[in-house]
Amino acid sequence: MLGSRPDLVKLADTRWDLIVIGGGITGAGILHQAAQLGIKALLVEKHDFSYGTSSRSSKMVHGGLRYLKQGDIRLTRESLQEREHLLRHLPGLVVRQSYLFPLRRGQFPGRWAMTVALWFYDLLAGVRDHRWVSADDLAQRVPALDTRALTGAMRYTDALTDDSRLVMRILHDAVEEGGRAINYCGVNDVSRRSNGDLTLSVTDHAAKADPVRGGTPVTATLVARRVINATGAWADQLSGTPARVRPQRGSxxxxxxxxxxxxxxxxxxxxxxxxxxxxxxxxxxxxxxxxxxxxxxxxxxxxxxxxxxxxxxxxxxxxxxxxxxxxxxxxxxxxxxxxxxxASGKGGDPSSERRDHAVWSHDGVITVSGGKLTTFRVIALDALAVAGFIDRHRHRALRRAGPRFAQNSAIPTGLGHPLRRWPEGDALLAEIDWVLQHEMVQHLDDLMLRRTRLGNMLPRGGEERLPVLAKLVCERLGWDQSRWEVEVQRYLDIIQDSYSVQEA
Ligand SMILES: Cc1cc2nc3c(=O)[nH]c(=O)nc-3n(C[C@H](O)[C@H](O)[C@H](O)COP(=O)(O)OP(=O)(O)OC[C@H]3O[C@@H](n4cnc5c(N)ncnc54)[C@H](O)[C@@H]3O)c2cc1C
CATH class of the missing domain: 3.30.9.10 (D-Amino Acid Oxidase, subunit A, domain 2)
Known part of the structure; x- marks a missing residue:
């Protein structure tokens, strides 16, 4: 289990086999695989775990019909195989979900084109899960939907998850297998020593002398044989190569x-x-x-x-x-x-760019970026192969074998709580208590926006209900009243700036 937050200065005593930069799904997946291979690995994350794209996705563990439409059969097959693995190994966290694709009269794709596409989609996944839903049936299933211009819908299945909880789950398992991870530690730069080792200047933004009045953050130098830069949309900042990432926003x-x-x-x-x-x-x-x-x-x-x-x-x-x-x-x-x-370098419509990942290396730093939440395990294996930890045969064998997760029912899945009704009932409060003790929560926004989704699901970020949490949070995290007030203000500013409806 992740447990309490390590001391950055003590982590600098070790010469690591591998340091992974970035605590999104890609970094977490790499740490997990590395730990299972017995590699002495550490993950450092500048903000909170899953702070980046990995808490802001569409939450789908899916093949992606759009990739099939783009003719990307390899990515679709890879994603569907991973979907099936994750459904099998992480029940409750990755759950099968029924999808309806309404079809408009006189428009492409029609019923038969969709039937063929979904037959192929299911074939790639090794399931048979699609069927036609008539317009009448559709009107009953989704009563408010205007079905007048629709011929019906194709029904098929994919899967949903809580992306942030998925990252946490993988990190817990990675640490259980011997990996280490720390949040709020940003890498400033990476340089190479004459013996081939890499040194990283890392600043701990959480370990300020006085978090209320501020103070100088601690900076340490870490040493590793290999470094994988898994910083997603920020990858160009540390890759040492000309920019390759075309950042695209989805809301x-x-x-x-x-x-x-x-x-x-x-x-x-x-x-x-x-x-x-x-x-x-x-x-x-x-x-x-x-x-x-x-x-x-x-x-x-x-x-x-x-x-x-x-x-x-x-x-x-x-x-x-x-x-x-x-x-x-x-x-x-x-x-x-x-x-x-x-980036393909062609410019053009953002939706038409491919969603594949890429791994490249420069001066000892291996950079991995792009791809999907769904395919994190394949991306991790690719990065470890480029880093020289596994060869082609091992890569193929591990990929085919599927993931290995510990059986641990204590770790929250995030799904299944009617958050709107909170704080009725004790279940969520018990979950929050567990999270505060085991998941390195450093700020109130970590708890409200990533460990739980109270901040997304309650109006105004759940501001009115924050007092219910104050005693428990302060007790578990050792905060006094002034720290609580600083945290509430910080959290409400984030809600206002980034999670609220912007005026014209
Ligand atoms: C709107 C949207 C919807 C999506 N929907 C889906 C979907 O439904 N299904 C799917 O499979 N995929 C989906 N994706 C894709 C998927 O979410 C991303 O591919 C994936 O989350 C990327 O993960 P990552 O770990 O590479 O990047 P991130 O999650 O962004 O992680 C990178 C991390 O690196 C950290 N970092 C940056 N700089 C430093 C530094 N100097 N030092 C230390 N740490 C640093 C950041 O703080 C960040 O946490 C979607 C993406 C978007 C944008």
Missing amino acids: HLFVPAQRLPLSECLTLVNPRDGRPVFVFPWEGETCIGTTDLDHRDDPDREPRATRKEIDYLLELVNGFFPDVQLTDADILSTMAGVRPII
Whole structure:
């Protein structure tokens, strides 16, 4: 289990076989595989674990019909195989979900083209899980959906997860297998020694002398034989090579399930631009997303959904659900993530760029970026192969064997709590208590936005209910009243800047 946060200065006493930079799904996956191979490995994360894209995805563990449409059969097959592995090995955390793909009269794809595509999709996954749903049946399953222009829908299955909880689960297992991990430790630079070792200047942003009034953060020099830069959208900052990442933003909205109740995931194709948008049940509410735009903001500023993106998503949903008519007032929160796309160099429509990952190395630093949440294990094996820890045969054998996770029912899955009703009942409070003791929570936003999703699912980030948490959090984390107040302010500022509806 992850347990309490290590001391950065003590971590500097070890010469590591491998240091992984970045605590998203990619870094966590690499640490997990490395630890299982007996490699002495450490992961360092600049912010919180899963702070980057890995807490802001569409939460789908899926093959991705869009990749099939783009003719990317390898990525689709790889993703579907991983989906099936994760469904088998992480029940409760990765759950099968029914999807409905409504089809419009007179538009491509029609029923037969979709039947062929889904037959192939299921074949690649080794399941048989698709069927036609008539317009009448669809109207019963999704009563508020305007089915007048629809011929019906194709039903198939994929899977959903809580992406942030998935990262935590993998980190817990990695540490259980001998890996080490620390959050709030940013790598400033990496340089090579004459003996081939790499040195990393790392700053611990959490270990300030006085977290209330500030102080000088601690900086230490770590040494490793190999370094893997798994910093996603930030990868170009440490790769030492010309920029390869084309950052693309995708935004989501959360709305109350009472306003838009769904038990199945809907894929709505925007009749204006042909882009698919998912509307799906998640953590007791309804999620709508995503957009797909070049992200040109400062990479060190937390991304946020723009007014234009919010309007785009509302307009699309309101077109399909004319009697619902969602407005800003219905939005519980927004969530924007930045996808690290490996640029083709052709420019053009962001949606048309491939979603593959790439691994490259320069002066001893191996960089891995791009790809999907779903394929984290394959990405990890690829990075470890380039780092020279495994050969081609071992890579293939490990990939085929599937993942290995410890059986641990104590680790929260995130899914299944009706967060809106909180703090009724003790179950969630018990979970929060466990998280505070075992998951290196350093700030209130770690708890509200990543270890749990209270901040996404409650209006105004759950501001009104924060007092319920104060005693427990302060007791477990050793905070006094002034620290609590600083944390509440920091958290509410983040909610306001990055998770709220922006005015025009
Ligand atoms: C809107 C959206 C929807 C998506 N939906 C899906 C989906 O449904 N299914 C799917 O399979 N995939 C999906 N993806 C893709 C998937 O989310 C990403 O591919 C994946 O999360 C990337 O993980 P990562 O670990 O590479 O990057 P990140 O999660 O961004 O992690 C990189 C980490 O590196 C840290 N870091 C940066 N610089 C430093 C430094 N100097 N020192 C230390 N640490 C540093 C950052 O703080 C960050 O936590 C989606 C992506 C987006 C944007």
